[in-house]
Amino acid sequence: MSDFYDQLPLQDAFAKLSDQSLYTPLPDDWVVGASDIVGSTQAIAEGRYKTVNMIGAAVISAQINLAKGRAFPFIFGGDGAAFACPAEHADAAAQALSEVRVWAAEEFGLTLRVAMVPVAAIRSAGRDVAVARYQAAQGVDYAMFTGGGISWAEAEMKRGQFDLPHAPAGTQPDLTGLSCRWSQMKARNGQILSILIQPEEGADDTAVAALIRDVLKVVGDLERNGHPAPVDGPGAGWPPAGAEIEARATHGKMTVAKRKRQILFESFLAWVLIRTGLKIGGFDARSYARSVGENADFRKFDDGLKMTLDCDDATAARLTDILENARKAGTIRYGMHSQSEAMMTCIVPSMMRDDHVHFIDGAAGGYTQAAAQIKGGSI
Template identity: 65%
Template sequence: MEKEFEFYGMLPTRDTFVEFASAEVYTALPDDWMVGTSDIVGSTGEIAKGRYKTVNMVGAAVISAQVNAAKGRALPYVFGGDGAAFACPASHAETAAKALAAVQVWAQEMFGIELRVAMVSVGDIRRAGYDVAVARYQASEGVDYAMFSGGGISWAEAEMKAGAHNIPAAPSGTLPDLEGLSCRWSHMKARSGTILSVVIQPAAGIDPKAFSDVCTTVLTRAGQLDRGGHPSPEIGPGTKWPPQNYELDAKVSQKDMPLAKRKRQVLFETAIAWLLLNLGLSIGGFDPKKYRREVASNADYRKFDDGLKMTIDCDAATQADLQAILDGARADGILNYGLHTQDEAMMTCIVPSPMVNTHVHFIDGASGGYTQAAAQIKSG
């Protein structure tokens, strides 16, 4: 099993994001690898009820459960706001399926959220006429993220929504291992005007080079924004006490503990963290200023997932330029896209340890950015 995991772990990393617009930087996954997908049923309706943070937490829980099940081995995954996808070697498929099923039953029993889940082999995806290729983006010194191309993830998600490739359901009461999953940072207010969530998908049958060229143009224009449109300040996001979503955090980390007790623990833990972060106190080797900067540099605010997704801090002129570029490309039959604007971005985190720079942070618009943008494509 270790050698099979090494396939992804040994791939080279690249630290220039615009390179991932080109198919040349991707490597095809082996035929016997498995692709896991997940998606919240009725996520747009859940967001309309104000449950956008819960939607994000359930999506990130899929990744958290897989990371913990992989026990430190490198695993490609991608966060989509209201769901997530990942890939793993065949020898790990049974373990991955159990972790995925555990999140499914937990989401239903804890939050009343119906989570679709499925797994399908890369070989089956290729027989359907699609591919799954992967590359690694080095976001910071300590963290890299998987990028996907080939259309196979999107095909697998469509198959899942049609009811195919289901996995066995977990027994009622099954709890996933979500160690490290949290949501304790404050929302990040737009500094330049608006938080813009963008979802861009290639049109069916389009020349990949044509789509790549448009993505390169989009990224080049967005790159002119302050910090390339990164929603987090360079010093990291802010904090307040009590945290905005501490009750949600308590539910995620509750395990077998009474919820009221876990809420008290979260309030105590976050009070200590608030003091350390805001007073800049170093204790036991923990440097709060360094950690906050790591949070910002490690954050995943743009990705290739059979298309381009970004949540960026954007001014009006750049938004107009991006929309003009995308309108022109859509008129030429190259792509479909959706945009959603909001005042804030939010962050959902997986932090195995704040002492080691391997913590990852998923950024989305604070009013359901990716989900709302994708819904425009479906309705448009």
């Protein structure tokens, strides 16, 4: 049933995706791929948040390039990512995942856990993986997950289960299109707030759904639902702060220095076009920058709710009160991390198409820091 994902309807109202009836269970013979950076919290404390996000996005980039235009469900989590694919693509997907693990270790000295978990095994454990498609903008949509199966697969991976063989040393995954050239986005309304909300084990589904609706209602009072990217798109300073990391991620067979020169030239050209409004060969850089913001993935359902918001202090306090009351009631667990900027990591197969995807996280490792609060029980 490899056309399963293609047949799912596109949902254009994010808040409606708190409704479980809009999700469709994955076929039994599908497989979930999962990944997670070991020691990501420490890496972020050392200032390596761009590298952490780049590796997380690389997992998805490798799968997108492998799929060659075939749509499939994936989700970005800051220090890792998850995806799902039909059985006939599982071996190739596992190979690409193993290649990213070797690359992360050799290029950046970070250990990436990876696993491929059969959906049948997830269901045998009493969890499920159901998916919906949220259309963030014309031409781009993101998968939303529910059922607890992605979280279960990640937990099993961290226990060493469903591990994959290592790819040979020196293996280079295909990360074409992976980039981080945009400037960090400063909070316009006070703070960039990264929030993770997870249902408590055994919590009533109705109570969880009601809590999510309450949270989204508060968020709905924010300008553009708290979208961290300005209407005109993120800024493009030059030289881009992520040029070195991108060069190390995407140099392939060329030297890092040569790839960095290439990135600097391309980004300088884009910077000039954005500043001047000039167009080259039908490419409108300002229009492209606006579409980057529209396409960006700043909120998602991933066995719970994850958001990175441009938020004022009063709204942050309201959200904290709602979440804390729900935690005390045994409905949810949550983590929240505040910082002054958001950052974006991108996968752009072609700037002339609309299907470029952009992942937003807090610039101080927001999702990872919020997850650490949940694990540590500090909230």
